[in-house]
Amino acid sequence: MFRQTKSVFQKLRYLSFNGQQHTWRLKSTSARERALQYQPGQKIHGFTVKEVVAVPDLFLTAVKLTHDKTGAQYLHAARDDSNNLFSVQFRTTPMDSTGVPHILEHTVLCGSEKYPCRDPFFKMLNRSLSTFMNAFTASDYTMYPFSTQNGKDFKNLLSVYLDAVFFPCLREQDFWQEGWRLENEDPTDNNSPLMFKGVVFNEMKGAFSDNERLYAQHLQNKLYPDHTYSVVSGGEPLAIPDLTWEQLKQFHATHYHPSNARFFTYGDLPLEPHLKQIQEEALSKFACIDPKTEVPSQPRWTSPKEDHVTCSPDPLAPDPNKQNTVCVSYLLGENGFEERRIEALIHKLEIQIKHQTTNFGLSLASYIASSWNHDGDPVELLQISDSVAKFRQALKENPRFLQEKVRQYFKENTHRLTLSMSPEESYLEKQAKAEEEKLQKKIEVLSDSDRKQIYEKGLELLAAQSRTQDVSCLPALKVSDIEPTIPITPVQISTAGGVPVQYCEQPTNGLVYFRALCNLNTLPEDLKVFVPLFCSVITKMGCGALDYRQQAQQMELRTGGMSVSTQVITDCNELDTYEQGILLSSSCLERNLPHMFQLWSDIFNSPHFDDEERLRVLVMQSAQELANSIAYSGHLYAMTRAGRHLTPAGDLQETFGGMEQVTFMKRTAAMADLSQIIRTLPRLKIHLFNPNNMRCAINSTPEKVSDAAAHLEGFIKDVAKNRKERKPVRPNIIEKPINPLDDNGPRRKLISEPTFHPCPMKTFFQMPFPVNFVSESIRAVPFSHKDYASLCILARMMTAKFLHGEIREKGGAYGGGAKIGGGLFTFYSYRDPNTVQTLSAFGNGIEWAKSGKFTQQDIDEAKLSVFSAVDSPVAPADKGMGQFLSGVTDEMKQSHRQRLFAVDHKNLVDVAERYLSAGQKTCGVAILGPENDVIKKDPSWIIK
Structure with a gap:
């Protein structure tokens, strides 16, 4: 997988938690407390402890070590989380666009000394209970992470990963398969035309069919033109065929060395066994080298620059005449920043710290990767409260602190690029022609014996791909290692103001999570196609006394986000029965419960729909996002369309989230007058925001359930004026209990299509x-x-x-x-x-x-x-x-x-x-x- 380095703002999104192990209940034997016993200078299995730091914000203890023999760096984050993670990353700094680090990432996973079978990495997906296995190539580093909740599995996967990255086979056949090769279109017919093939070659052709991705790549290359960032680490399709197998092996020898490695482990497993296994299976077999992979500073420009690139026209663009892209730096106001805006950002950070997710280890590894890759201190990155405190102190000491930073980094920054991009009608034709010319140059120098060899190698590769693999060398868990039963999650079903509510008491770390499902059974059929648009704009147009800017600020100050999305849920018992609805989702700190529900009340009772200028911006944005998503998620659109006429729910899923919705939004964005849409949105609200069609769910700490219930009751009371009896559009409504074991409890209202016939x-x-x-x-x-x-x-x-x-x-x-x-x-x-x-x-x-x-x-x-x-x-x-x-x-x-x-x-x-x-x-x-x-x-x- 190829990905570009994330910005610091994107990386902040990763700061979240896994609450699986009830981290609020600290024990004397907790992983973080055990890790505090290590001392700087302590020697452990070839490593020396350099630093031990408690990070209470993240409920972890960070242990920083260095490998004595090779200088490899190591960071362990001890935390009471059973979803343990390992990653090793290498600084990979290509100097051309052949995609060598990306192709190497693929190829090292095709077999190693201890595990020589083809593609052991993929095969381990079926021999383990991993919760994550993958690899990433960024602009200047390559990372190999995995996570699992099983200790035996961790050891197995660690063995495979270590052998893969340090002792790969790097067979020429693997290079042909994963990177590129010349091969007959039909490998079994030597008279069929020769063509370029290869997994990465096709991956990058697909990647650069996304104009946003193309623009971002150009932007990076042109902003940092003097070193590794001036090339495409993932591989420029027309440059990939210039890479040789020998160059690939040489890149591995210099870059995939412990002296160029950074190891990261996370979770509740003890550190010592990790260090012992890494030392014995890998690092003990290497000496220290100077990999010379450092990235020098980009020389600063003395004056701003401008540049222009082209792309392919987007047939699904909202307005074919408005497909230009431009990126510039703006001079910001010299009156400073509103204090409430600063507080909103700090509140957002607090939410991110407290919000618990299931992949915290992976998120942490990704968050620290880029800075650590350039010798930044990963422990310092984890100490977020310290950074916030320093920021507050800087503002206190200098009220113009932010203004001066804006002046330094924006106004007075002469290293500034203004890059524009516009579509070119012949872009794809030129790309195809350039590829054909590249192909012909490769072909025209081939002798008859070369052609024969290409044909024979193609047959050899096909035979190897078809051969049954002996995977007995790979470690594996057994089905008997799987737990026979699942833990029960207790929920309580009740009502609030006549609305069914499910309460689930959980260690949410001071956050309350609210959901509400509103069914669409009374909505006229002709309005269905408008539902996704309604969902995308309803929380962004303003409500009550707030305009859309004030609404956005209040949501940032008081909540962890508020969203509305479509739901089409096939019944778990009947294939021709389904539920249609919209899902309201939000979260907040416990202290902000009244503010969150007040915002929902205002959205229900008095949403703003009449700002056509704001609506047009949102429509254009939504249409463009849908069009852009196809190049990345085309398989999902194909899957949705393929199932359209096979179940009653399939047609609605296509309407809500398939190509039908993409084309509808394109037509809507092209409308000169949006007054029809402005008239339609209130009609939707009447049917969607009706308490009679709603059920709710609350997840919170046990201490706050009653408080949340009281505020929810108040919210239902506030929106009672929306409660009106409306007949379902279809007569075929069946009711089923929310809990199938409780036939007397609150019920879901489903659509039944007993006479449906697939076609x-x-x-x-x-x-x-x-x-x-x-x-x-x-x-x-x-x-x-x-x-x-x-x-x-x-x-x-x-x-x-x-x-x-x-x-x-x-x-x-x-x-x-x-x-x-x-x-x-x-x-x-x-x-x-x-x-x-x-x-x-x-x-x-x-x-x-x-x-x-x-x-x-x-x-x-x-x-x-x-x-x-x-x-x-x-x-x-x-x-x-x-x-x-x-x-x-x-x-x-x-x-x-x-x-x-x-x-x-x-x-x-x-x-x-x-x-x-x-x-x-x-x-x-x-x-x-x-x-x-x-x-x-x-x-x-x-x-x-």
């Missing part, structure tokens, strides 16, 4: 991309069905044992696989150079599953992978949400768990035949991609 449909969206996003969807079964567990295991096994090899390794797509959800079994591919070939791979995958040519080991690995997702940590804010939103109780989850354990070979063959093979007759198919003559000539496709 097949194939849709192709022509897009300005050089790669495709492909999906095929088949109607299956709901969550509580006895066969759902078998389909879960089958999807994971097909992905790992068949589709990954066909779609990624052979096909060159960045990714692909199968998954089940919402009652649909869905195949997909991501940044894929193929279409018809990929659809054939989907079909062949079904035949493979029907044939039963898989082992018990394959099944067990799939179970491990599925359970790693099922048992992933749940943050205190999200406890009980499965029951609240979809009616899935802990008892139902436990039944599903037991069915997962019981899945056997016969079950998998059976569901492949009964659902997937038979279901292909009525499957939905969708492709987003470049012009395709084969599809255009096929009348069975709908072309968009």
Whole structure:
């Protein structure tokens, strides 16, 4: 995976917590207290302790160490969190745009000395209970993180990661597969034309089809033109074919060395075993070197510069005539900053510190990575309260502190770039021509023997990709290592002002989380397409006595954010039954409960809709964000479209979040007069903000439940004037209890379509991309069905044992696989150079599953992978949400768990035949991609 370095403001988002281990209840044996026993100068397994610092803000103890022999740096964050994390990062500073660090990141994960099987990294996804496994290439570093809640699993994964990064095989075949290669279009036909292939080559072609990504890359390259930031570390597609296998191996030798490494561990596992394993399996085998990877300071410009670049036109842009992008520095006001704005930002930081998420270790590793990479002090970065205190003191001592910083970094900064970008009609044509010219230059120097060798190497690679791998060398957990039962999350069901409420007491660290689901059953059908727009603007137009600026400031001062989003939830028991609604979400510090609910009251009772200028800005912004999201999330749009006509919920999901919504927002943004929209929004509010259609949920500490309940009661009373009896648009409403075990409790109002008939449909969206996003969807079964567990295991096994090899390794797509959800079994591919070939791979995958040519080991690995997702940590804010939103109780989850354990070979063959093979007759198919003559000539496709 390639990503650019995040800004400091983006990195602040990472500061959040995992409350899984009840961190508010400190014990004498806590991980953070044990870590305080270390002393500077202490020697541990080849490392020397340099610093031990308690960080109470983050409920952790930081231990900084250095490896004596190689100088490798190490930071351990001891915290009472069972989701332990390891990462190792290397400073990688390329001096060209061949993508060497990115291709190396892919290639080191293709086999190592101790684990020589092909792609051990991917195969470990099915042999562990990891909660995260991946790798990242940034502009100047490459990071390899994993996390798991299982101590044995941690040791296994650490062994694989250490061997991968320090002792990789770096086989030439792996370089061809992951980086680039010249190969016949059909590897089995030496008369087929030669073309460029490779996973990273196709990934980066797809990445730069996103104009925002293209602009950001140009901006960085031109702002820092004198060293490594002037090149594309992920790889410029036309430069990637200039990289040789020898250059790749040399880059590894100089950059992937302990002397250039920074290790980070986090969680409640003890430090010493980590150090012992890292020393014995890796660092003891190296001597100290000077890697010479430092990045010198960019020489400052003496005067500002301007530049211009071009991009491809965006056919989904809200206004085709307004596609220019410009980035400049602005002179800010010389009257200073409002004190309330400063307090709002500090309040936001306080919320971020207290908010608990499930991936805190990974967030922490990402937060410190960039600064640490340039020899910044990672411990200092963690001491946030100290930084806030220094900031407050600086403001106290100098009221013009911020103004002077603005003068220093903006007004008087001569190193300033004004970069503009505009679309060029022939951009894609020029790109294709440049690639063809590059290809022809490679081809024209080939001799007959070279061509023969390319053909033979292509066959060798194809044979290697098709060969069954012996993975016995890899460590693995067993299904017996999985906990047989899940912990129960107690919830209490009550009412507030006649509205059903679910309360869940959790260690939320002083925050209260509020949700409300409002169903759409009384909303006329012609208004459905407007619902996502309503959700995106309702908290941003102003309300009550507040204009939109004041509203935004109050939300920052008093809450952790307020949002509204669409919800389409397929019933867990009936495939042709679903719930439609909008979800209100917000959080606040306990002291701000009355302010948060007052803001919601004002939004319900007196939202502002009549500011056409503000509405136009929001509409344009929403339309542009949707258009931009396709290049990155095209597979999700393809999957949504493929399932459109297979379940009653599918059509609404396409309306709310598919290509239909993208085109609707484009049309809306192009409207010269938005008065129709202004008239429509109040009509939506009448139906959506009706307490009769609402149910609520509160997650808070036990001490604050009653307080939250009282304020919620007041909120319901405040919005009572919106409570009006309105008849559902459809007569087919059925009511089901929120808790299926309590038939007398509050009920959910679902839409039932008992006469629904699925129908097949194939849709192709022509897009300005050089790669495709492909999906095929088949109607299956709901969550509580006895066969759902078998389909879960089958999807994971097909992905790992068949589709990954066909779609990624052979096909060159960045990714692909199968998954089940919402009652649909869905195949997909991501940044894929193929279409018809990929659809054939989907079909062949079904035949493979029907044939039963898989082992018990394959099944067990799939179970491990599925359970790693099922048992992933749940943050205190999200406890009980499965029951609240979809009616899935802990008892139902436990039944599903037991069915997962019981899945056997016969079950998998059976569901492949009964659902997937038979279901292909009525499957939905969708492709987003470049012009395709084969599809255009096929009348069975709908072309968009």
